[in-house]
Amino acid sequence: MAITVSIPTPLRPFTAGHDSIELAGETVGQVLDGLLAAHTGLKRHLLQDDGRLRNFVSLYLNETDIRHLASTATPVRSGDVLTIVPSIAGGSPATAETKAPLSHAEMLRYSRHLLLPEVGVAGQRKLKAARVLTIGAGGLGSPLSLYLAAAGVGTIGIVDFDVVDLTNLQRQIVHGTSTLGRSKLDSAEARLTDLNPNVRIERHETRLTSRNALEIVGEYDIVVDGTDNFPTRYLVNDACVLLGKPNVYGSIFRFEGQASLFYAAKGPCYRCLYSEPPPPGLVPSCAEGGVLGVLPGIIGSIQALETIKWIIGAGTSLLGRLVLFDALKLRFRELELRKDPACPICGTNPSIHELIDYEAFCGIGAEPGYDGPEISAEELRQEMTGKAGDLVLIDVREPHEWDIVHIDGARLIPLNQLPERLSELDGHAEIVTHCHHGARSMKALEILKGAGFGKVRSLAGGIDAWAERVDPGLARY
């Protein structure tokens, strides 16, 4: 029973240059054993430590891959030809590099990770070798950068150009009272390197724009989006799609949050979910609409979790799933997301091949708002002292904002009630509208002007400007 084993070029150095060898045996396995006994140098290239064939080694019996037959138990007959066929594989270190060794101190620091077989030394090394970019060091960026640093992600890039403000500290826990007024990058870097000095923080003190996004994102393996506005969110998505990077998405609004993992190579992108941004002004920012401080902690932690799972390759990712969280009901819901074949950037016939103008795409600056007459805080004080009786000051904010602070003598008519309550107002009176910062007040002006009120002005800068420059006794928020 002579079986011919055909040896591929790369293995001939181990068979004294022979390109084929005659061997006996009843099955593929027996022929293989005979081959390895005769040419011991072949073994480590063909077999794994556990004795199974390496995944890049294929054996063909005549014309058929033995995986389609009975594998190594496949019987052989005299005259058969068994061919060793290489498959050639490899790849860049982006997803699986394990070069980073761990010191004893790191072993101890990460011992609770090392105890998990799903992480282990290999996973911890992947974390150490990983390069993660977080966009924003704010509500979402705080918890996620803290957990990524604590988990031992080797390099964390942070994009932010803001300064730590007192109103941030209700939720942005990477910053502190001692870093008020400092740049968020300085503040976050100090806290993160204190938490884990093994982590390298790469600072990008800039606004992410169409001009710099590809360059910055290109330096990282995975991007975590902690932005609070639509233009940047679309920009991050498009840069990730164009560069083939996964994008861990999170967003928050008052008591509700969302999270997903976008990766156009294997699933949907953000544009598959929301092809168009909402009209400008429809969705208020945290600064306008408020947000419960714990909420970004939960969503940002989910983003950190998904990032870590992606790096170590454990579990089931949020790819193709959108998680919706309602903090008041304490309820998670899940929606299935599909890749949209008509998606303008990751679909079958994409129309977007480079970064665009995202401010214009999101309609920002496209329609100038109503531009009515304004009055400064100082002028208003003068007029109020002069003709206190004639001037009507209308506060168009919400009742809970009125409770925080209000101007004595003002009348509360929330903006959304104004159209129905016009009859309460004297059409001949001098009217001044005000809100928090001046935007809603201008909308109120538009309503009043439209209804025929002639003598109406809006307080520039709102109650905030009033409290800052006229009445420092009032609280600001």
Place this chain on the structure above:
Amino acid sequence: MMLRLSAGLVEEIRRSGERAYPAECCGVLAGHPGGVKEVVKLVAVTNRRTDDPHRYLIAPDDLRGIEAELRSQGLEVLGCYHSHPDHPAEPSAFDTEQAWPWYSYIIVRVDRAGAGELTSWVLNDDRSAMSAESVDVLSEV
């Protein structure tokens, strides 16, 4: 060991890496074996890994077909080339783990600005690592 190829082929590999960016390109080096492996042509190959842009795979069926075709021209598979998008032209742990002995593995670094460093590597017999081999580029004047 040494690998010899023309400047034109080097350019072809670099161009192929740039076209595939940000995914990886891969292909087969074909030529004459010997003390110095001489590459005379490249065979572009369909990357069978579609799940991860940082991986490439030349499937056994594809390689069998290429080998048969090359043999009829008196040529052999000498190794392969692939690109490392945004990463250095050094073998990754995965490259080493998957490598065949004797084959030359050309790696070209590619980033957004274009193709960069190009190196060639051969697996050590004990599979412990890959060693750089010199690349002799023949300029076509």
